[in-house]
Structures are given as C-alpha cells and as structure tokens.
Amino acid sequence: MNYYVMTLFPEMIEDGMHTSIIGRAMAKGLLSLETVNIRDFSVRGDGRIDDYPYGGGAGMVMQAEPVYRAYEALTARIGYRPRLIYLTPQGRVFNQQMAKELAKEQDLIFLCGHYEGIDERVLDEIATDYVSIGDYVLTGGELPSMVMMDSIARMVPGVLSNQESGETESFSGNLLEYPQYSRPEVWHDTAVPPVLMSGHHGNVDRWRRDQSLYRTLRSRPDLLPGVELDKKDRKFLRALLEQGPEFGGYPITEQEQDFLRKLLAI
Ligand code: ADE
Numbered sequence: 001m002n003y004y005v006m007t008l009f010p011e012m013i014e015d016g017m018h019t020s021i022i023g024r025a026m027a028k029g030l031l032s033l034e035t036v037n038i039r040d041f042s043v044r045g046d047g048r049i050d051d052y053p054y055g056g057g058a059g060m061v062m063q064a065e066p067v068y069r070a071y072e073a074l075t076a077r078i079g080y081r082p083r084l085i086y087l088t089p090q091g092r093v094f095n096q097q098m099a100k101e102l103a104k105e106q107d108l109i110f111l112c113g114h115y116e117g118i119d120e121r122v123l124d125e126i127a128t129d130y131v132s133i134g135d136y137v138l139t140g141g142e143l144p145s146m147v148m149m150d151s152i153a154r155m156v157p158g159v160l161s162n163q164e165s166g167e168t169e170s171f172s173g174n175l176l177e178y179p180q181y182s183r184p185e186v187w188h189d190t191a192v193p194p195v196l197m198s199g200h201h202g203n204v205d206r207w208r209r210d211q212s213l214y215r216t217l218r219s220r221p222d223l224l225p226g227v228e229l230d231k232k233d234r235k236f237l238r239a240l241l242e243q244g245p246e247f248g249g250y251p252i253t254e255q256e257q258d259f260l261r262k263l264l265a266i
Contacts, residue, residue: 001030001031001032001103001105001106001107001108001152001153001156002031002032002033002034002078002106002107002108003031003032003033003034003107003108003110003149004033004034004035004036004074004078004082004107004108004109004110005033005034005035005036005109005110005112005142005145005149006035006036006038006067006070006071006074006109006110006111006112007035007036007037007038007110007112007140007141007142007145008037008038008039008049008062008112008114008140009112009114009140009142010035010036010037012142013033013035013142013145013146014033014035016146017033017146017149021153021154021159021160021164022149022150022153022159025153025156025158025159028158030156030158030159031153031156031159033149036070036073036074037070038062038066038067038070039066040070041065041066041067041069041070041073042066043063043065043066043069049062049063049066049067050062050063050114050115051063053116057116058116059115059116060115060116061115061116061117061118061119062113062114062115062117062118062119063119064118064119064121064122065122067111067118067119067122067126068122068125068126071084071109071111071122071126074109075109078107081126082105082106082107082108082109083102083105083107083108083109083128083129084109084110084111084126084127084128084129085102085108085109085110085111085127085128085129085130085131085145085148086111086113086118086123086127086129086130086131086141087110087111087112087113087131087132087133087141087144087145087148088113088117088130088131088132088141089132089135089136089137089138090130090132091129091130091131091132092129092130092131092132093131093132093133093134093135094131094132094133094134094144094147094148094151096151098131099148099151099152099154099155100155102148102152102155103152103153103155103156108152110141110145110148110149111126111127111141112140112141112142112144112145113140113141114139114140114141131144131148132144133147133148173227173228174216174223174224174226174227175212175213175215175216175223175227176212176215176216176219176220176223177212177215178207178208178209178211178212178215179211179215181193181196185197193207195207206232209232209233209236210236210250213227213233213236213237214240214250217237217240217252217256217259217260218252218256221256221259224259224263225263234264237260237263237264238264238266240252240260241257241260241261241264241266
C-alpha cells in the first residue's frame with residue numbers, strides 16, 4: 001500500500017506515521033508514505049494558496065489551482081490516477097468495512113483541507129471519495145487522514161502479525177471487544193474474573209461473548225441488529241431481560257430492556 005498525502009502540514013503527517021505497528025510495516029516495505037506540500041504549488045508570488053470566499057463569509061478558501069498542480073505533479077509520477085480521498089465532515093462516515101475495501105487498493109491519495117475548505121471546482125475534478133471520520137469538526141484533514149491510514153494499514157496483509165490479526169475480527173462481527181486482564185491477579189482490591197483463571201476454554205469463550213454482547217448493548221445498541229445471534233446469545237440476552245438488574249453484575253436500564261424486547265421480538 002502506497003499512501004500519498006496532499007497537505008499544508010507535511011511534518012504533522014510524517015511525525016505521526018513512523019511509530020509502532022505502522023512504522024514497523026513501513027520498515028518492512030509493506031507500506032510507504034509520501035507527503036506533498038500544497039504550498040509548493042502556489043501560483044502567487046507570496047507562496048499563499050488561500051483567498052477570500054466569493055459571496056462573503058468568514059475564513060479563507062484553498063484555491064483550486066495549487067491543489068490541481070500538486071495533484072497533476074503527483075499523479076504524473078505515480079503513472080496513473082489512484083483513488084483520491086478528500087477528508088471532510090460532509091463525507092460518508094468512515095468505518096471498518098470501508099477500511100477493508102480501501103486496503104485492496106495499490107495506491108491511495110489523501111487530500112487534506114484547511115480553513116473553510118477547498119474550491120469546489122478542483123474537488124469535482126479530482127476527488128473520487130469524500131470521507132468524514134465522525135460527526136465533529138476538526139481544524140483540518142491531517143488527523144482524519146492519519147486515522148484512516150492507520151486503520152486501512154491494519155487490513156493490509158502482513159501488517160499485523162497473526163496474533164494481532166485475530167483481534168480485528170471483533171469489530172467486523174459488529175460486536176465490541178470484551179475486557180482484557182493481565183497480571184497481577186488482584187489489583188487495587190479487584191480480582192480478575194474467576195472464569196478467566198479457570199482454564200476452561202469453553203467457559204472463557206462464552207464469558208467473552210456475553211461481555212461483548214453486553215458492552216455492545218450498553219455502548220452501541222445501534223450495532224446489535226447487525227449481529228448474527230445464535231441460540232446461546234439469545235439465551236444470554238433473554239436472561240439479561242428476565243433477571244433484571246440483579247443478573248450476575250450486568251445491570252441494564254429500562255430503556256435497554258425495551259430495546260432488547262424489540263430486538264428479540266418478545
Ligand atoms: N475535516 C474536519 N473535520 C473532519 C472530520 N470530522 N472528518 C474528516 N475530515 C475533517
């Protein structure tokens with residue numbers, strides 16, 4: 001996977017992308033990263049690339065021509081026009097499925113806007129995808145591009161070790177991850193859940209699945225309708241409902257009970 005990032009702040013991208021798993025993948029040659037400083041393509045004598053918005057309003061707009069020239073220079077070097085992702089709160093919201101799909105590409109260009117955005121005309125010509133990383137507004141596209149690159153990289157074969165890859169499946173199943181514990185057995189007077197010390201793999205797996213179901217219900221109920229529930233999952237969720245707040249340390253609210261009744265059609 002070759003990443004190209006068009007930005008006004010290349011150092012921000014370079015500084016953020018060479019550590020940990022991503023840094024290791026780059027060193028191994030599984031990923032590459034090149035930044036393009038849009039400012040180098042200014043068409044004005046003063047090196048500026050922004051101007052006032054037509055129609056008035058606050059802030060400045062990045063001009064079309066420097067962005068276009070940066071893009072032309074980059075794609076001439078790459079030899080073709082790969083997908084170009086423009087980071088914007090107006091885009092489709094990024095998720096794990098998109099990360100998986102984008103990981104199949106050979107090359108990806110990320111275009112980071114700043115100020116009040118980029119002249120629409122150049123976006124119309126060069127952007128293939130408009131992506132948001134969530135319903136909040138950041139000062140620019142740099143952090144969103146790094147979020148996307150990190151998440152896409154994990155889906156590129158070889159980037160994660162076998163041991164690490166197992167962990168990726170928890171979200172693809174639409175369930176949140178279960179809690180993890182490590183030594184010591186007791187910390188701040190709290191012991192590790194006994195089932196994890198039992199050595200009974202079947203019980204451990206069931207407990208983890210129940211924890212995942214419970215966490216998803218509490219934090220992300222919107223994901224539950226997309227989960228394939230088997231008989232044992234339904235049994236656990238029904239127990240949550242029927243035994244109410246006293247059930248084995250899994251308290252739920254009345255609202256969550258209503259939600260479960262609908263989900264289980266009871
Ligand atoms: N630029 C500013 N905010 C953003 C967001 N939430 N997602 C993607 N790009 C952005």
